[in-house]
Amino acid sequence: MNYDSLIEKRRERFAEVEGLISDPNLFNDQKKATEIMREHRRLKELLEMWDELKTAESDLIDNRELAKDGDPELAEMAEMEIPELEEKIEKLGVDVQYALLPRDETEDRDALVEVRAGAGGDEAAIFCGEILRMLQRYAELRGWKFESIDAMPSESGGFSKAVIKVTGEEVFRFLKYESGVHRVQRVPATETQGRIHTSTVTVAVMPEAEEVDIQFRPDELHIQATRSGGPGGQHVNTTDSAVQITHLPSGVQVKCQDGRSQTQNREKALEILRAKLFEVKQREQQEQYSAQRRSLIGSGDRSEKIRTYNFPQTRITDHRIGFTSHNLDGVMQGELFEVTERLQAAEMDQRLAEAGME
Structure with a gap:
């Protein structure tokens, strides 16, 4: 399949995105700024891969012509480079195909x-x-x-x-x-x-x-300190450092006890809860x-x-x-x-x- 028209659209979008990045007001909206910066990086990588692919394809054509040259030494050198170029073109072709596909926003994430x-x-x-x-x-x-x-x-x-x-x-x-x-x-x-x-x-x-992605209102969370349980040493078994958080609208509940303080465990539990709720949101979108x-x-x-x-x-x-x-x-x-x-x-x-x- 010829991807020239798709690449041209990506070049146009890349120019638009560079313009957006130059606007200092962009960073007033952190979510939008994060999305734009990610898109800029992906587009830049795609266009660099495409240019590298086109260069490799041109080099392959040249080498195949040189391999037919009357100079045996030059022909041999050109022939030796052909398999490496073919392998490079195949890999770059797959990478470009993947990069042209609609991107799942979560793929870049931790x-x-x-x-x-x-x-x-x-x-x-x-x-x-x-x-x-x-x-x-x-x-x-x-x-x-x-x-x-x-x-x-x-x-x-x-x-x-x-x-x-x-x-x-x-x-x-x-x-x-x-x-x-x-x-x-x-x-x-x-x-x-x-x-x-x-x-x-x-x-x-x-x-x-x-x-x-996921924002909580104070009245949506029920947070309580609990006794840490399970094997883990004297410290976790003698303190109420564990934190259990229930997200009331969804009923999702998480508990964290690995940290050494309630504050630490509260932050970790919120991180886990946020990820669980975000996953549910993503799963609903992925039903398509x-x-x-x-x-x-x-x-x-x-x-x-x-x-x-x-x-x-x-x-x-x-x-x-x-x-x-x-x-x-x-x-x-x-x-x-x-x-x-x-x-x-x-x-x-x-x-x-x-x-x-x-």
Whole structure:
């Protein structure tokens, strides 16, 4: 497909956006200013990629001509560069396609991730801790920052629940695919007869909500201090530092006890509450998406099983796209790149089809 006309429209919009940025009054509206700055960055990146793609295509044509040249040395040099140029053009073509698609406003955002032990008792709690470590290592490999917001350790050594914040470049764009039920099949350490048990962990990845996205009136919140619970040391068990907040209009309730003070826990609880309410708002908007696309992105039904980790066969299967890999050890060490790329490719195919850009 020829994208010249679309690119020309983006160039016109880029000029408009640069004009908006030059207006000092823009920053009187923080939400609008944030949106405009994000759009400016995306348009700038797209136009730079497009120019780089056009240059590479021109270089490829030149090299193919030089490869036919009568000078053997020059022809050989040109021939050697052709595969690299072809690979570069293919990658840039995909990147440009993706950048031309209507952008989900949340993709550039940081994320809050809630991991909960599901069915399976102690084994579920242990696996909850392992999924948490997997996501932490994945964040480290991508150069993101990983911060614990709240955690409820389990007596078994894992976690019954944990909430983390991941910050960095395009966190939600890559991490959203982890939302759903993760199922593990293996022989627990406590199993004496070698029977394989099945346990589950639920992951919810939520784009970070800004104060301008979700605003609270004082009469909408019921805030109370409570006694911290669960294993966690003498300090948390002898103070009323935990904070529980209920959003009265929706009934959504969050509790935070990981901080060392009520003030700290109140701020963290509000951050989690804001993200939960923003996710509900986003999910309502995303009902317009096709059912197939909704099954790929991380804001669908959290009760849906998305992935199985089979330890006896060192196999991991993502059920949304039928992808299977035997690199289970690598995945548990945070090597989620291949499965994420497969999921992104499947989602992009759907988005291109919906936009008529196939």
